[in-house]
Amino acid sequence: MTDNQSPHKAIEVGDGAAIPHKSDSGLFTAWRIAFFGAIALCLFLAFGRSDQYMAIFKFVPDGILVTFKVTLGSILLAIVVGLIAGLGRISTNRFINGLASLYVEVIRGIPLLVQLFYIYYALGRFVKIPDMVSAIIAMAVCYGAYMGEIFRAGIQSIPKGQMEAALSLGMSRGQAMRQVILPQAFKVVLPPIGNEFIALLKDSSLVSILAVSDLLRRGREYASETFSYFETYTVIALIYLVMTLFFSKLIGIMEERLNDGR
Amino acid sequence: MKFFRTLTATVTLVAALSVTAFAAPKSIKVATDATWPPMEMVDANKKIVGYDIDFMNAVAKEAGVTVEFKNTAWDGIFAGLDSGQYDAIISSVTITKERQAKYDFTEPYTSIGQILVVPKTDKTSKVIANLKGKKVGAQIGTTGAFEIKKVAGVELKTYDEIGLAFEDMAAGRISGVVCDEPVAAHFALQKKEYRDKFKVVGKSFTKEAYGIVVKKGNTELVALLNKGIKAVKAKKLDVKIHSKWVK
Structure with missing residues (x-):
């Protein structure tokens, strides 16, 4: 996770697919090779000699849609949860601060897979929530904790003087936060949020254990019926690869635009 | 040349060891997805138990082999057979045409729906x-x-x-x-x-039969297991096992 930006040397290692930057030519070329290579391989397999691959490509599209829905729903909800958690973590109110810290610590200490089972099956005993919604809630609760730390670091990276200046201009703390600090913090947190998005896209494959018919589940269903494990998982892996590479590029472009506008 | 000598020595050693292993009463590894009670499940003592387990042990006894069970998730259970992680599957596997095209089955041992x-x-x-x-x-x-x-x-x-x-x-x-x-x-x-x-x-709406699955072309094992199944059926052991587990 990104910590307070300091002038010290720091290594940046994202847990998502590496987002290529034009200055990093090695990674940029690797991105091109991987992305176009994966697409070419997909086309070659789909229209190649054996129509088995075509059958797999025809079987999984609704799974891709579900994967998208889960990812998008989770990231949006996780941003909301994360923002609340992040604000809670810097709050001067001891109770709120403690509560937010507790949430972050507890969630970060439990594996996502366990959380998914817990929220889906354990809580399913008490509240009725549809499968997709509970998958999204589970993912958002988990990623919200990481997102909270990103927001906290982002907000704390804005020099304190700005808040003081805003307060001296007669703004309330909330106003200063909304109108001065957060707009700047959003720019800072966008790259790590992009990384989280990619990580979440990949982790969304875990919801297949909840009988949510995502891309991986569809693949498993196909493989378990036809026994073509190698072919199926090759296709599934390629589709995930194309998706993550596509989005990492998209986020990279977005980031560049934002930097230009500075 | 020293490398080759070491290599040869190792190969000989491994070969010698495997020969001794084969000399012992033959043991077969059998996969089961122990999440299918009462056919196969894990009991409170973390032991794999159930109809299939008792049946397999009886078959193995009649065939003169010993069995080592491997608890394996269902949706990868056939893939594990492909890659040789075990020799057979007994896991309430219905004999279907699609499965027969890729794997070999023993004689059916029980029917369900x-x-x-x-x-x-x-x-x-x-x-x-x-x-x-x-x-x-x-x-x-x-x-x-x-x-x-x-x-x-x-x-x-x-x-x-x-x-x-x-x-x-x-x-x-x-x-x-x-x-x-x-x-x-x-x-x-x-x-x-x-x-x-x-x-x-209602009533069960399909007629299906379970078989033990082995890798395609492993006729030796199929013959051995079929011999065991025949003996178990002749002794009516399967009826006993059935009444023990299926109520």
Whole structure:
């Protein structure tokens, strides 16, 4: 996770697919090779000699849609949860601060897979929530904790003087936060949020254990019926690869635009 | 040259060891997905037990081999056979044409059928087709799942384990579960948590037979197991095992 930006040397290692930057030519070329290579391989397999691959490509599209829905729903909800958690973590109110810290610590200490089972099956005993919604809630609760730390670091990276200046201009703390600090913090947190998005896209494959018919589940269903494990998982892996590479590029472009506008 | 000498020595040693291993009474590794009570399950002592386990042990005894069970997740159980992680599968595997095309089966050892389980609150549904527009669950890659898929308008939901499907029905997320008759009876009639919630409807609507699965072309093992199955049936041991597990 990104910590307070300091002038010290720091290594940046994202847990998502590496987002290529034009200055990093090695990674940029690797991105091109991987992305176009994966697409070419997909086309070659789909229209190649054996129509088995075509059958797999025809079987999984609704799974891709579900994967998208889960990812998008989770990231949006996780941003909301994360923002609340992040604000809670810097709050001067001891109770709120403690509560937010507790949430972050507890969630970060439990594996996502366990959380998914817990929220889906354990809580399913008490509240009725549809499968997709509970998958999204589970993912958002988990990623919200990481997102909270990103927001906290982002907000704390804005020099304190700005808040003081805003307060001296007669703004309330909330106003200063909304109108001065957060707009700047959003720019800072966008790259790590992009990384989280990619990580979440990949982790969304875990919801297949909840009988949510995502891309991986569809693949498993196909493989378990036809026994073509190698072919199926090759296709599934390629589709995930194309998706993550596509989005990492998209986020990279977005980031560049934002930097230009500075 | 020293490298080659070491290599040769190692190869000889390994060969010698494996010969001794083969000299001992033959042991076969058998995979089972122990999430399918009462056919195969893990008991309170973390031991794999059930109809299939007792049956396999009886067959092995008659055939003069020993068995080592491996608990394996169902949706990868055939892949493990492909890659040689075990020699056979006994896991309530229905003999189907599609499976026979890729794997070899022993003689059928018991027959069962698929059956529908619904919540007790559902007073009308008798067959899967009555659940049009609703979700019906089954374990991934099972004949139960294939049967649901055949019915147009019913949404199939697949689970890693059948227990998770029943739990999801208890939570109200799905309207029915299809599985092998003995398994349905176990969950809907015997399990304390579900007895008051679920009911088995109608009669089983497919005719299926279980077989032990081995890798395609492993005729030696098929012959050995068939010999064992024949002896078990002749001694009526299978009837005893059946009445012990299936109520």
